[in-house]
Amino acid sequence: MNSFSYWEQQGFGQADWVVIGAGFVGLQSARKIKEAYPKQRVMVLDSHAIGNAASLRNAGFACFGSAGEMLDEIGRTSLAEALQLYENRYLGIQILRERYGSTAIGYEPCGGMEVFLPEKPDEFTAIESRLDFLNKELKTIHNSDAYHVSNPIETGMRVLKTAISSPLEGSILTHQLYSCIRQDALSIGVELYEGMQVLTFNESSEWIEICLSNLMPIRTRQIVLCTNGFTPKLLPAIDLNPARGQVFVTNALSKQPLNGIYHADKGYLYFRSLGDRILIGGGRNQDFLEETTTEMAVTDTIRTYIKAYMERVVLPGQTIRFQYEWSGIMGMHENRNPIIRQESERVFLAVRMGGMGVALSAWVANQLLTIIQGAAVTDKRSGY
Ligand SMILES: Cc1cc2nc3c(=O)[nH]c(=O)nc-3n(C[C@H](O)[C@H](O)[C@H](O)COP(=O)(O)OP(=O)(O)OC[C@H]3O[C@@H](n4cnc5c(N)ncnc54)[C@H](O)[C@@H]3O)c2cc1C
Structure with missing residues (x-):
């Protein structure tokens, strides 16, 4: 028997969506999901208060790839993939500027x-x-x-x-962008809980049971992993x-x-x-x-x-x-293109942002929603 109260379990033990990771990608993905399915409960869980991975620890470049990086990327992958990556980073920055405003995110067209x-x-x-x-x-x-x-x-x-x-x-001011993204997600009704480290999750035909390091039991209809560099701890086979x-x-x-x-x-x-x-x-x-x-x-x-x-x-x-x-x-990864896909019936991924995930993040969140909505058309059982 766990020691969580009736109130804790009633209040926080069940969701429609759990997004793991409160970085730029997780918060924007949660926001897109909540916007698309306003009646559903969307929770974001993160191990750390105000995140601890990349989104508040980057350099604040609003960049898409220098010429040297592009040629390197083409050499490692292909022309088509390198161009796609550049375009997605470019579009991502434009979305951020339009959504939050250049001044609010400290954007300088330097x-x-x-x-x-x-x-x-x-x-x-x-x-x-x-x-x-x-x-x-x-x-x-x-x-x-x-x-x-x-x-x-x-x-x-x-x-x-x-x-x-x-x-x-x-360039941007990273803390200002993070603050805009976080406030935006909260204001639309996304719930954010920090100090919640996911150790593993078990998928059944009806639910996903999430195992947290603090042993709080949470079950959800779907999860989205936005755990970027930490993803191999949850999915060891990930590329x-x-x-x-x-x-x-x-x-x-x-x-x-x-x-x-x-x-x-x-x-x-x-x-x-x-x-x-x-x-x-x-x-x-x-x-x-x-x-x-x-x-x-x-x-x-x-x-x-x-x-x-x-x-x-x-x-x-x-x-x-x-x-x-x-x-x-x-x-x-050798290939810096992100992984955005449905992993199993109830599990989605938006990970592997490479070195320019500030730029990619808004585009990735949009793309993830398209994949989720595509899955909703083919799978009515999931309760989307
Ligand atoms: C030093 C550095 C400089 C960079 N500079 C730039 C730059 O100038 N421009 C640019 O475009 N990009 C830059 N990047 C990349 C960019 O910051 C990242 O690609 C982007 O922030 C990734 O966002 P994310 O939400 O995918 O991941 P993250 O910000 O890494 O967020 C993942 C979150 O998941 C949480 N998490 C992980 N595992 C678990 C778990 N099991 N349970 C609960 N929570 C979990 C983590 O605590 C974390 O908060 C830089 C990155 C670094 C590290």
């Missing part, structure tokens, strides 16, 4: 710039030779050139004199690995020369202006094995690498101190 080390001019040349091709392929998405060659010299960085700008990219990202923010600087978002090393390094500070993150490719983890930690290897890049390249000759440092967990 543009992006991909920079290269002076000692590696071939990296620039290889990408530049494919810019026309990329621009032609991407033009159908937003009717303008995605990339052009630019001059980064006025930033004072020790980089090659030619860079590649992506004028359509921007996705956790990938830790580490982020650092400098002290306030007396002179902050950057304006916008910057990509380097095929997107494995990224940095941006943040008021009078610089935020910089990435470096996962310095130790892929160690960074394939769900453990939240900042490591000496990555901190040393990032600090050296800051002092050699971004602010050459200056001694940098970081006032903030943290890590977050992404859901990663």
